[in-house]
Amino acid sequence: MKRLIRLSLLLIFLLPIMSVAQPTKVFKGAKIIPISSEPIANGVLVTKGDKIVAVGSEGEVEIPSNAKEFDVSGKVIMPGLVDSHSHIGDGDGGDRSAALHPDARIIDSIDPHSETFKKALAGGVTTVNVMPGSGHLMSGQTAYLKLRNADKIEEMLFVDDPQNKIAGGLKMANGTNSIGDPPFPGTRAKSASMVRELFIKAQAYKEKVEQANGDPEKMPKRDVGMDALVEVLDGERIVHYHTHRHYDILTAIRLAEEFGFRMVLHHVSEAWKIADEIAEADFPASIIVLDAPGGKPEATDIRYENGAVLEEAGVTVGYHTDASITDTRLFLRSGAFGVRAGMSRDAALKALTIQNAKMMDLQDRVGTLEAGKDADFIVLSGDPLSVYTKVEQTWVEGIKRFDYSNPKDRKYSTGGYDVFRGSAHNHHGDK
Amino acid sequence: MLRLIQHLQEFKLQKIRTMKKRITLFVFALLLGLSTVAQAQVAVQADTLYTMEGDKIVNGIVLITNDKIEAVGSASQIEIPSDYETHQASVVTPGLVDAHSVVGLAGIYNRDDDQDQLETSDPIQPELRAIDAYNAREQLVKFVLDKGVTTTHTGHGPGALASGQTMIAKTPYNTVEDALVDSATTVAFTLGSTVGRYFDSPGTSAKGIAMLRQKFIDAQEYLEKRQADDPDKRPAKDLKMEAMADVLNGELTALITAQRSNDIMSALRLQEEFGFDMILDGAAEAYLLLDEIKKAGVPVIIHPTMVRTYGATQNASFTTASKLAEAGIPFAFQSGFESYVPKTRIILYEAAIATSYGLEREKALYALTKAPAEILGISNRVGSLAEGKDADLVLFDGDPLEYTTHISSVIVDGKVVKEKE
Known part of the structure; x- marks a missing residue:
C-alpha cells in the first residue's frame, strides 16, 4: 500500500511535467487536406508532442481542455511535403576514384546547419531523401532526413542508430550521367555489365555470410560496400535509380529484376514513352518538372505530361525537386504543373506527399495527416496548386520550423542580401 | 502553289475513280483555303482583354486583317463581321x-x-x-x-x-x-x-x-x-x-x-x-x-x-x-x-x-x-494591342500567371501558330 501511494505521488508529481514535455496543440478553422481522405472544409488538427492525435471536422473532433489553440481560419493545412530526391545539405558521396561506391554514406558529409535546409522548410518540405552524387553508376548511400533543428546529422535521421540501422537507400544511375573516362564506363552496355558484376559479387558475399551462420571463422572478410549491397539484395535498402531515356529505364528494370532489388525510378524524363512497361514491372517513379526541356541531351524529351501519363498507367508517381535543379522553395508548383498537363488533383497532391513517403518506406510516419503519424504539416495561405499561395508555416514534429510572418524566416522564402551563401551550387557540374 | 496542284493531279491519276472525286474536292478546298489566307481576317473575343494601352477591357474584341491589327475595343463598340474567323478565350494579352x-x-x-x-x-x-x-x-x-x-x-x-x-x-x-x-x-x-x-x-x-x-x-x-x-x-x-x-x-x-x-x-x-x-x-x-x-x-x-x-x-x-x-x-x-x-x-x-x-x-x-x-x-x-500594330496575341483559358492555366492559342502576324497546350 505504501508503495502504491508513493507511486501515485510520483505520478501526480510527474504528470504536469509530462504534459509540458508533450504539449497539445489544436489548429482550428482551416481547410484540411489530409491526403489520406477527402479535404475537410472546416477542419481541426490536434497534435500532442511530435504526433498527430486527431484530424477531423469542427464539432467532430474532441478538443482537449489543456490544448493550446491556434486560429488558422481561412488557411489550408496539408501534410509536410516529402521530397524523394534532393541534394540539399551540402553533402557529397563517392569520389572520382571509381564508378561504384556502395560504401560511401552521405550522412558522413551533410552539414545540419546548411541554409539549404531552411530553404526547403520555406517551401514546406519536411522530409527529404538526400542523394549523394551524381555522375557515378553508384554514388553511395542516401539519407532519409526529417528537417528537425539539429546540430548533428543523427538528430535528423529516421533511425536512432545509423551504424546498425538502414538510414537511407542506395543511389544509382545509368545513361550518360555515369559515362566517362576510366574507371568510369564508356558505354551503356559496359555500365550495365559493371553493375551486374558487382551484384554477382554481392550475391556470393551474401551466400558466404549466410553459410557462416554466425560463425566468425567462416565469415568473409568484412566489406562495408558489400554490407550495403546485401541489404539491397535482402530488400531492406531501396535502390534509387537515376535514369532518363526510355531504354535506360528498361535497363534499370532489367537489372532490378535480375537481382531482385527494390527500386524507385528517378527523373525518368522519357517515362511517358513506356508508361505501360513501368506499370507492368510495378516500380514507382519519382519524377521532376522542368520549366523547359534540354540542358543535357538526355533531358530533351521530358514532358509536363509525364505525371499524367504515369498516373493513367497506374504507376505510383511522386515529384521531386532534385534541388538545386528546381527550387525547393517552390516544390508545390511541380504538382500544379502536373495538373496543368492532365494529372488529377488528388494524384498531384499525393505525388508531393504520401507517394514519396512510400518510396522510402516511411508511409507509416509521414505523408498524410492521420492520428498516430508525425505532426509534420504546412499552413498555406490558399490552394496548394495556386501560384498566389504562400507557405506561411512549416511544422515538423509539432515544432514550428518556418514562419513567413517572421522576417528572420521570411528571408529564406524571398532570398536577398547574404541569405544564401552560395551553397545552392549546381551539383551536376556547371557546364 | 502551281507545283502543288500538279503534284496532286499526278497523284490523282494513279488512284481509282472513287478517290478522284474526293481529291478534286480536296484541291478545291485547298485553293479556297489559300485564297482566304491571302486576305486573312480574324477576330478574337476575350472575356478579359489586356491591350497594354490603358485599362483592361471586359468582353473585348480584336479584329485582324492580314498581319496587322485592324481594331481593338469592347464588344459594345466593335461588331465581328460574319466572314471573320473567330477565336474566343478567357484572357487575351499581346504576344x-x-x-x-x-x-x-x-x-x-x-x-x-x-x-x-x-x-x-x-x-x-x-x-x-x-x-x-x-x-x-x-x-x-x-x-x-x-x-x-x-x-x-x-x-x-x-x-x-x-x-x-x-x-x-x-x-x-x-x-x-x-x-x-x-x-x-x-x-x-x-x-x-x-x-x-x-x-x-x-x-x-x-x-x-x-x-x-x-x-x-x-x-x-x-x-x-x-x-x-x-x-x-x-x-x-x-x-x-x-x-x-x-x-x-x-x-x-x-x-x-x-x-x-x-x-x-x-x-x-x-x-x-x-x-x-x-x-x-x-x-x-x-x-x-x-x-x-x-x-x-x-x-x-x-x-x-x-x-x-x-x-x-x-x-x-x-x-x-x-x-x-x-x-x-x-x-x-x-x-x-x-x-x-x-x-x-x-x-x-x-x-x-x-x-x-x-x-x-x-x-x-x-x-x-x-x-x-x-x-x-x-x-x-x-508589345501592345492597337490599330496598325503587329497582330501578335496570346489566348489563355484563365489567369495568364496561374500555373494551371493553359495557353489555348498563339497568333503571330495574324496567323494562328499554336493551338491548344
Whole structure:
C-alpha cells in the first residue's frame, strides 16, 4: 500500500511535467487536406508532442481542455511535403576514384546547419531523401532526413542508430550521367555489365555470410560496400535509380529484376514513352518538372505530361525537386504543373506527399495527416496548386520550423542580401 | 502553289475513280483555303482583354486583317463581321516579348556543336553578329513560342566583357531573314568576376573595366579619325571598332549584365563616362541601388525571378521586380541564360513568381509585353494591342500567371501558330 501511494505521488508529481514535455496543440478553422481522405472544409488538427492525435471536422473532433489553440481560419493545412530526391545539405558521396561506391554514406558529409535546409522548410518540405552524387553508376548511400533543428546529422535521421540501422537507400544511375573516362564506363552496355558484376559479387558475399551462420571463422572478410549491397539484395535498402531515356529505364528494370532489388525510378524524363512497361514491372517513379526541356541531351524529351501519363498507367508517381535543379522553395508548383498537363488533383497532391513517403518506406510516419503519424504539416495561405499561395508555416514534429510572418524566416522564402551563401551550387557540374 | 496542284493531279491519276472525286474536292478546298489566307481576317473575343494601352477591357474584341491589327475595343463598340474567323478565350494579352534570351544560339542539347552564345577567343568581340548564328528552327525557340513568346530579343550571351551583338526575332519563322524584327539591337557586355571563368584575362572585375574603358577610348579616337576630311587619314575599317563606335554614337545600345551591386555601379560609371544608351541586365542586387539606378535613368531587364542563388546571383530575391516597380524604374522580364538544366526559362513563369512575391498582376503583364517593347525600341510594332500594330496575341483559358492555366492559342502576324497546350 505504501508503495502504491508513493507511486501515485510520483505520478501526480510527474504528470504536469509530462504534459509540458508533450504539449497539445489544436489548429482550428482551416481547410484540411489530409491526403489520406477527402479535404475537410472546416477542419481541426490536434497534435500532442511530435504526433498527430486527431484530424477531423469542427464539432467532430474532441478538443482537449489543456490544448493550446491556434486560429488558422481561412488557411489550408496539408501534410509536410516529402521530397524523394534532393541534394540539399551540402553533402557529397563517392569520389572520382571509381564508378561504384556502395560504401560511401552521405550522412558522413551533410552539414545540419546548411541554409539549404531552411530553404526547403520555406517551401514546406519536411522530409527529404538526400542523394549523394551524381555522375557515378553508384554514388553511395542516401539519407532519409526529417528537417528537425539539429546540430548533428543523427538528430535528423529516421533511425536512432545509423551504424546498425538502414538510414537511407542506395543511389544509382545509368545513361550518360555515369559515362566517362576510366574507371568510369564508356558505354551503356559496359555500365550495365559493371553493375551486374558487382551484384554477382554481392550475391556470393551474401551466400558466404549466410553459410557462416554466425560463425566468425567462416565469415568473409568484412566489406562495408558489400554490407550495403546485401541489404539491397535482402530488400531492406531501396535502390534509387537515376535514369532518363526510355531504354535506360528498361535497363534499370532489367537489372532490378535480375537481382531482385527494390527500386524507385528517378527523373525518368522519357517515362511517358513506356508508361505501360513501368506499370507492368510495378516500380514507382519519382519524377521532376522542368520549366523547359534540354540542358543535357538526355533531358530533351521530358514532358509536363509525364505525371499524367504515369498516373493513367497506374504507376505510383511522386515529384521531386532534385534541388538545386528546381527550387525547393517552390516544390508545390511541380504538382500544379502536373495538373496543368492532365494529372488529377488528388494524384498531384499525393505525388508531393504520401507517394514519396512510400518510396522510402516511411508511409507509416509521414505523408498524410492521420492520428498516430508525425505532426509534420504546412499552413498555406490558399490552394496548394495556386501560384498566389504562400507557405506561411512549416511544422515538423509539432515544432514550428518556418514562419513567413517572421522576417528572420521570411528571408529564406524571398532570398536577398547574404541569405544564401552560395551553397545552392549546381551539383551536376556547371557546364 | 502551281507545283502543288500538279503534284496532286499526278497523284490523282494513279488512284481509282472513287478517290478522284474526293481529291478534286480536296484541291478545291485547298485553293479556297489559300485564297482566304491571302486576305486573312480574324477576330478574337476575350472575356478579359489586356491591350497594354490603358485599362483592361471586359468582353473585348480584336479584329485582324492580314498581319496587322485592324481594331481593338469592347464588344459594345466593335461588331465581328460574319466572314471573320473567330477565336474566343478567357484572357487575351499581346504576344509576349522576351526582353533577353539566348534561344537560337544556345541550343537544347548543350553540346559544343549547339552552343554559339559565347566565343572565348577574345573577351571583347562586339563585332560578332547574332544573325550569323541564329538557328530559327532551334527547338527551344519553338518551345518558348508555345509558352506565349512571340518576339524574342536574343543573341550573344553573358560571359565575355563584350560577347557580341543581339537581335530581335519573331519566334514562328524558320529562317533568320523571315524572323527578323531588328538585326542588330545591342552589344552584350558582362561585368564582374564571372568573366574570369571563361578567360585568363580579365581575371578580376577591375581589370575587366580597365580593358573596356581602353576599348571605348580607342573607339572614340577611331570615330574622330573616321571624320577626317582627308580620306588618307581615315582609319582602315575595323569591325571591332565599328561596333564599339556604334555603341558610342547610339546606333547600338549597351546591354550590360551586372549582378553584384559593385558591378552595377561600375556599369553606371561606364555609362556616365562614355554617354552611351544603356540597359542594365540581370541586376540581382538592384534592390540595394534603387535610387542610383533611377537617377541614371536606365531601364532594367531583371534576371529570371527563379535564377539560382549562387555565384553572381547568390543574393537574388523574388521581391526585386516588385521593388523596381515601386521605385518607378522601367523593367522587363527575361528568360536569360542557363548553363545547364533547364536550358531556357519561361518568362511567363518568372513573372508569375514575382507576382506572388508582391508585384501587381497588371504590372507583371506589362513587364512581359509593352515594357520590353519600349526598352528595346520596338513598341511601334509589338508589345501592345492597337490599330496598325503587329497582330501578335496570346489566348489563355484563365489567369495568364496561374500555373494551371493553359495557353489555348498563339497568333503571330495574324496567323494562328499554336493551338491548344
